[in-house]
Amino acid sequence: MDALHEKKQKLEAYLRKLGSVAVAFSSGVDSTFLLKTAHDVLGEKAIAVTARSCSFPERELNEAVTFCKEQGIEHIIVDSEELSIEGFSQNPKNRCYLCKRELFTKILNIAAERGISYVCEGSNTDDNGDYRPGLIAVAELDIKSPLREAELNKEEIRQLSKEMGLSTWDKQSFACLSSRFVYGETITEEKLAMVDKAEQRLLDLGFHQVRVRIHDNHGNIARIEIDRSEFEKITRPEISEPLCEYLHELGFLYVTLDLGGYQMGSMNRTL
Numbered sequence: 455m456d457a458l459h460e461k462k463q464k465l466e467a468y469l470r471k472l473g474s475v476a477v478a479f480s481s482g483v484d485s486t487f488l489l490k491t492a493h494d495v496l497g498e499k500a501i502a503v504t505a506r507s508c509s510f511p512e513r514e515l516n517e518a519v520t521f522c523k524e525q526g527i528e529h530i531i532v533d534s535e536e537l538s539i540e541g542f543s544q545n546p547k548n549r550c551y552l553c554k555r556e557l558f559t560k561i562l563n564i565a566a567e568r569g570i571s572y573v574c575e576g577s578n579t580d581d582n583g584d585y586r587p588g589l590i591a592v593a594e595l596d597i598k599s600p601l602r603e604a605e606l607n608k609e610e611i612r613q614l615s616k617e618m619g620l621s622t623w624d625k626q627s628f629a630c631l632s633s634r635f636v637y638g639e640t641i642t643e644e645k646l647a648m649v650d651k652a653e654q655r656l657l658d659l660g661f662h663q664v665r666v667r668i669h670d671n672h673g674n675i676a677r678i679e680i681d682r683s684e685f686e687k688i689t690r691p692e693i694s695e696p697l698c699e700y701l702h703e704l705g706f707l708y709v710t711l712d713l714g715g716y717q718m719g720s721m722n723r724t725l
Contacts, residue, residue, distance in 0.1 A: 458610055465604035466495050472598060474499035475574045476565040478558070479529070480510070481518035483608065484576035486622040487615045488601055492574065493527050501570065502527050503561045505534035508643045509631040511650050532560050536632065543641045547587070549632060554588035558595050574598045579607045585722040626663045627718065634667050636721060645673045648704045652676060655700055659693060663716045668706075676706040682715035 469475065469492050477489045479502035492500035504518045515531070522529035536542050536553045546552075561573045575592060578601040592599060601611065608627075615623035634649045635641050645668055652666040661680050669675040680688060688694060688711065698709045714720075 458613060461604045461606050461610065462491070462614055465491060465600055465606065468600050468603050469495045469500075469574075472496075472572045472574075472600075474569070474571045475598070476501050476503050476561055476568075476570045476572070478561055478573065478575045478597075479504050479518055479522075480576070480628070481514050481521060481622070482576070482628050483615065483622050483625050484578055484601060484611055486521060486620055487611050487618070488574060488576045489521075489527065490525065490618060490620060492600075493525060498528070499570070500527065501568065502529045503564055503573075504529065504531050505557050505560075506531050507534050507536055508646050509536055509641075511631070511654070513654070514628065530564055532557075532564065534560060536630075537641065537643060542632075545632070545635050545637055545639055545641050547637050549637070550586065550588040551591050553630070553632070555591035555595065558591060558597050562595060562597075572598050574600055577602055578611060579605055585719065626657075629718075633719075633721060634665065636667075636669060639668075639671050644705075648673060648706065651704055652701050652706070655697065656680065659697070661688070665716060665720075666701075667712075667721065673705055674707040676701050676709050677712050678710065679712045679714075679716040679720065685711070685715075 474496060475492050477485060477492055477500065479485045479489050489500070489502050502518070502522050504515060506515055519529065534557045539552050539556050542549060542552050558573060565573050575597050577586070577589060577592070577599050581589070582602070612623050631646045631649050632641055649666050649668055653664050656664040656666070656678070661684055663681050665679040667677040667679065669677060701709045
């Protein structure tokens with residue numbers, strides 16, 4: 455634990471050196487920990503900016519709003535509609551780059567208007583090993599990544615979040631809903647809503663880590679990823695039958711369970 459606390463001290467020192475920050479805040483595990491630490495260190499010189507779009511579930515936006523109110527953190531909500539970005543809806547391999555560059559440019563403008571020195575985002579060292587084109591935009595725009603600077607990984611962030619009393623310490627990992635599409639398949643607002651509602655139903659049923667990947671340009675196939683420890687639960691008839699019926703009502707013709715379980719970035723296998 456001493457080594458872990460040394461990393462937190464390194465994070466605090468790095469944030470103190472930055473002086474003032476606008477944190478890209480999604481209400482997830484990483485950005486919540488980063489925002490709370492930044493606010494503890496910098497006070498009013500740390501603000502939060504959250505993007506509102508059809509690929510960001512309303513529950514996550516509501517959690518972001520609630521957290522900032524409870525913590526007394528200035529919170530700005532900016533509209534960032536990815537589907538209006540040229541080429542984004544075709545879901546190219548650099549989709550995340552297109553989105554992040556547009557979003558961080560908006561946050562940079564907000565920071566400049568308020569005299570904030572830097573924009574920060576919440577990637578951690580675990581993100582270094584996966585396909586993350588959004589990090590190219592981070593580098594190009596000189597967005598700061600304090601958690602990576604402090605060499606913190608996801609599990610360490612969860613441990614520290616628990617120590618700090620943050621309810622997000624055991625929150626499921628989340629990525630924008632656009633990541634549920636196979637590269638090259640068209641992203642539409644209608645299909646994003648299908649995925650959002652399907653995942654919300656799984657969460658309402660008590661499943662912890664969920665993904666509903668959408669396959670086929672007509673949205674015909676839902677591939678459900680959950681923790682393998684919960685396979686027994688989802689295959690119970692009283693769970694599986696009404697769940698299938700609900701996903702059919704949403705527009706999915708076929709509902710499947712991935713026997714590999716939840717896997718971060720599983721769509722990247724096609725690259």
